[in-house]
Amino acid sequence: MHGILAYAFGGILALLVVASAVTALLIRRQPERSYTSVKLRIQTWWWLAGLLFLALSFDPLVALGLTAFVSYLGFKEFVSLVPTRPADNPTLLLAYLAIPVQYLWVHMAWYGMFIIFIPVYVFLLLPLRMVVAGETRGFLRAAGTLHWGLMTTVFSISHLAYLLALPEHAGAHGPVRGELLVFYLLVLTQLNDVAQFLWGKLLGRRAIAPRVSPNKTLEGLLGGILTTTLLAWLLAPWLTPFSARDAVLAGLLISLCGFTGDVVISAIKRDIGVKDSGRLLPGHGGALDRLDSLTYTAPLFFHFIYYFYY
Amino acid sequence: MPTTPLLKAGQAVLRWLFMLFVAYPLVLLGLGLRVRHRERLPAQGPAIVVANHNSHLDFMVLLSLFPFLSVPRVRPAAAADYFCKVKWFEWLARNFVGILPIVRGGAQKGEADPLSACYRALEAGQILLIFPEGTRGQPEQLAELKPGIWHLARRFPEVPIVPVFMHGLGRALPRGSFVPVPFQVKVAVGQPVPLLPDKADFLVSLRNAFEYLRGKVAPPAPAEEDEDQSGAEEKSEEFTKNVSC
Numbered sequence: 035m036h037g038i039l040a041y042a043f044g045g046i047l048a049l050l051v052v053a054s055a056v057t058a059l060l061i062r063r064q065p066e067r068s069y070t071s072v073k074l075r076i077q078t079w080w081w082l083a084g085l086l087f088l089a090l091s092f093d094p095l096v097a098l099g100l101t102a103f104v105s106y107l108g109f110k111e112f113v114s115l116v117p118t119r120p121a122d123n124p125t126l127l128l129a130y131l132a133i134p135v136q137y138l139w140v141h142m143a144w145y146g147m148f149i150i151f152i153p154v155y156v157f158l159l160l161p162l163r164m165v166v167a168g169e170t171r172g173f174l175r176a177a178g179t180l181h182w183g184l185m186t187t188v189f190s191i192s193h194l195a196y197l198l199a200l201p202e203h204a205g206a207h208g209p210v211r212g213e214l215l216v217f218y219l220l221v222l223t224q225l226n227d228v229a230q231f232l233w234g235k236l237l238g239r240r241a242i243a244p245r246v247s248p249n250k251t252l253e254g255l256l257g258g259i260l261t262t263t264l265l266a267w268l269l270a271p272w273l274t275p276f277s278a279r280d281a282v283l284a285g286l287l288i289s290l291c292g293f294t295g296d297v298v299i300s301a302i303k304r305d306i307g308v309k310d311s312g313r314l315l316p317g318h319g320g321a322l323d324r325l326d327s328l329t330y331t332a333p334l335f336f337h338f339i340y341y342f343y344y
Numbered sequence: 345m346p347t348t349p350l351l352k353a354g355q356a357v358l359r360w361l362f363m364l365f366v367a368y369p370l371v372l373l374g375l376g377l378r379v380r381h382r383e384r385l386p387a388q389g390p391a392i393v394v395a396n397h398n399s400h401l402d403f404m405v406l407l408s409l410f411p412f413l414s415v416p417r418v419r420p421a422a423a424a425d426y427f428c429k430v431k432w433f434e435w436l437a438r439n440f441v442g443i444l445p446i447v448r449g450g451a452q453k454g455e456a457d458p459l460s461a462c463y464r465a466l467e468a469g470q471i472l473l474i475f476p477e478g479t480r481g482q483p484e485q486l487a488e489l490k491p492g493i494w495h496l497a498r499r500f501p502e503v504p505i506v507p508v509f510m511h512g513l514g515r516a517l518p519r520g521s522f523v524p525v526p527f528q529v530k531v532a533v534g535q536p537v538p539l540l541p542d543k544a545d546f547l548v549s550l551r552n553a554f555e556y557l558r559g560k561v562a563p564p565a566p567a568e569e570d571e572d573q574s575g576a577e578e579k580s581e582e583f584t585k586n587v588s589c
Binding site: 106110 | 518521528
């Protein structure tokens with residue numbers, strides 16, 4: 035394993051140990067209050083950190099396969115939540131087929147195809163298959179929701195895997211490889227969620243999107259932006275090729291876009307009429323509940339670094 | 345049904361192989377389950393599990409709800425006219441899935457009791473899976489319940505009848521389609537349905553049990569935490585309507 039990555043995972047381990055210890059302490063101090071949700075959430079974080087370790091410690095192919103599987107789980111959750119017409123089943127199979135194909139382009143590092151396959155070819159192909167099926171009632175809605183699902187859960191998330199296909203780049207502490215960038219993006223996106231949640235709990239007064247997500251507050255958002263940007267700046271010399279200015283910009287980008295992805299997926303869940311997208315991750319909800327911020331941060335971070343550094 | 349212990353063990357191995365290489369991959373990876381009250385499933389036979397029927401995957405979902413080791417003692421009842429038409433297919437269904445063939449309409453044709461295989465399974469302390477609708481019917485709709493289950497229950501009055509409702513399989517593999525599409529499936533297990541002396545009353549109470557469980561899984565799950573859910577209730581109505589049309 036990459037030397038820096040070993041230290042990075044050490045940091046995650048320390049963070050999780052502290053989180054678990056604090057929760058255990060809180061449960062002992064205040065037995066009358068229920069911390070079940072927090073406890074479950076942290077337990078799930080342990081699993082997710084283990085999964086990330088598994089993904090980044092071996093061959094890049096393992097990471098690629100796991101990311102593709104995460105896309106599959108997210109897309110499956112999405113199409114299970116939204117209403118679909120029975121006539122769309124063959125089209126849905128085609129959409130599922132787009133997942134391995136998209137990750138094949140990533141594996142081949144064929145950037146041109148990777149970047150247009152879902153937005154252009156799949157976008158044009160799926161309606162054709164729907165015309166063959168012949169059901170016109172609800173056509174636009176079906177075509178729109180299906181493609182929306184592919185864009186968020188497959189196209190956006192696959193940018194995470196494409197970071198691994200990027201060539202090595204010189205950094206302040208040695209060469210920077212894709213694994214380090216994936217780690218940087220994932221950890222900052224997820225910690226940003228946690229930081230916004232914690233700052234919101236601590237200081238939250240003014241609701242920022244009361245109709246979409248009543249628990250999100252301005253104080254939480256600002257606290258999250260500060261925490262994430264500070265961390266982005268601190269970690270950048272080891273994990274990225276960023277200059278100090280670019281690291282701050284990346285931190286701002288991740289925290290603001292992470293928030294946006296979170297509220298956008300919240301709006302969709304509210305539209306459908308569910309609170310959580312599933313029960314795959316105890317304490318968090320479904321896969322989509324954890325992927326929400328990433329649907330924004332993964333492609334935007336990727337293009338930020340791709341434009342300025344590759 | 346196999347008689348010698350060796351045959352029995354062989355069949356158990358085949359059924360485990362079926363679970364490992366067909367049922368679990370299809371159900372857990374291909375579909376994905378959300379189960380409410382799995383603990384209400386009978387751990388010991390004899391017991392009868394009744395479920396709604398929309399898809400050929402239904403029995404795999406039901407089998408995968410049970411602990412791996414007890415799967416060989418769970419026996420799905422299946423229509424003989426469908427599963428026993430072709431010899432090799434019947435052999436596969438009997439040995440890998442452990443089906444109990446039921447001759448549909450056999451009682452009217454004056455044949456032997458169509459449920460006799462089920463009687464023997466219950467007498468042997470096995471867990472019987474039955475689809476009282478008798479057929480897969482329209483996607484995500486509950487068809488008329490057939491009275492066979494009442495006759496079965498009357499013959500074994502102490503055996504619990506546990507209702508299970510599955511939602512989503514009519515989307516994943518509806519009648520007439522052959523390639524399953526990945527969709528999550530929600531499953532709700534209910535309290536045992538008491539046996540009633542009158543056939544019609546019993547079928548109504550069984551139907552009510554199914555409808556109650558449908559209400560638990562067909563609309564999106566209600567809020568469990570403090571987050572405000574205004575509008576979610578009406579929306580869920582709309583959602584189910586859209587799905588089933």
